Amino acid sequence: MLNAVYRLVAPRRFEVEFSDIGLKAGQIIVRPSYLSICHADQRYYQGARPIEVMQQKLPMALIHEGLGEVVFDATGNFKSGDSVIMIPNMPKEKDSIIAENYLRSSKFCASSMDGFMQEHVALGIDRVVPLDSSIDKSVAAFTELVSVSVHALRRFDVIAHQRREAVGIWGDGNLGYITAVFFKAMFPDTRLYVFGVHQEKLSQFSFVEETFSVTDIPPDLLVDHAFECVGGEASQRAISQIIGHICPEGTVSLLGVSEYPVPINTRMVLEKGLRIFGSSRSGREDFLETVSLYHRHPEVVGYLSNIVGAQIEIRTIADMNRAFETDIHKSIGKTIMIWNK
């Protein structure tokens, strides 16, 4: 079946090309319905990745956060019209120790293969997670991003020692907000502090114990563990502050993506005996746990709806450009494309 794929061919330019999807057994055909724009998509859209990366990756369909409706399932597990969250990580092998999102052989939508900006997406049965109608679709659209936080929090629970009286999250953007929302749901007894730059963004963290401006942190403030959700050029400063304010043997969870190497004060890492671990992306288990958390803690869906930004219906390529341009000019929030291609 000829399938329209809307690929980025150059910065700010989408064009349609066609793939041939087979209707073979074991595959589900999903029609994207709600797609959410991520910073990683924006870096390609604006041409902000290094030129050799752009040359290697393009043309490529963007978007790895999205919800869709099953249109055809030769496996008989889904009905036409069922809502499913699409998992963008595509493992090519099984490993009993290493998680699917860390296997070097895994492919990832909108990074090493076409993303979800397509008429249909053909997915294996284990690459979709059912979603019932009680969950707001605009929120469910960015479940992938949420599952990255949930993944990091699950690993934190395994890695960090048990003294968890106070934990800090550095970063007041979408990732910091989502990590904070789920931290409170998963670790309700821990005091949570959020450190950010923008007062209006920090004011959205109404459910945490305290927020601080990074220019005005009390010198004697200490946290047992910390999450870095900053990324980019500000990563260095955030990690440096974390190392300054963390207690000995604390755990530092890195989630922010940076294009460049970030210097770290290793002397203090050694002196305090810190554990630093990175997390990236997520796997099926994290998606399942995220959807389960939506049901077990319905308040998180309400908090997540606070960061739903512009919702733009997509019928033409001009609409796609409009969605990405709108997303550039937002201060916080997720731009959702209501996909009707």
Added chain:
Amino acid sequence: MVFGVILAGGDRQSIKKAKQYMLLGSKPVLVHTVEKFYIHERLEKILVLCPEKWLEDTQEMIEKYFPASQGRIVLVKSGETRNETIRNAALYIEGHFGLDEDTLLVTHDSVRPFVTYRIIEENIEYGLKHGVVDTVVPASDTIVYSEDGTEITSVPKRSIMYQGQTPQTFHAKKFLELYQKLSDEEKSLLTDACKIFVLNGERVYLAEGEIFNTKITYPYDLKVAESLMIP
């Protein structure tokens, strides 16, 4: 009930030269088109109408590419003209499933394999709501009207001009009723199904097509189509 009706009546000397059987990528154009309808659950059956001499070959093709179709794709002999072919489809449905006021036909050219899910979906939706639907895109070229073919009679305003594509969607019963009223001469002049409805004062709604929902008519079209395929 809603039926997909794929019009594959184009009759060349040999099956290999007929556009609907040419390969686009690894599959015949017709197979790509049928696949687009096959995944639509709202379509009860998909009728494929082809010349009698190719019924057997087409049947083999359907069995090869749709092994699990279990009778959902039905082959029917096409007619001499486009509207005769649609008539055959309507009569086949009448004979096998019965026709009622709500029996809707989503008719589509077999050589438009780029039709999208949305276009088919909106045809069904508007068809159920309004009765008759034509799929169009705004005209990109200026349309020139000439009565004698040598001089311009007028140049219509482009912003209200559209180019017709398919699907065209309408109720089978209404189509048969209007078509049977036509004289032989009118039948030979009216090559477009929607035109029959318009001339009878029926309202025909517009569904938004896609520029790429083109017909594969010439070898050039096939080359363009292939150049748009992701390797």
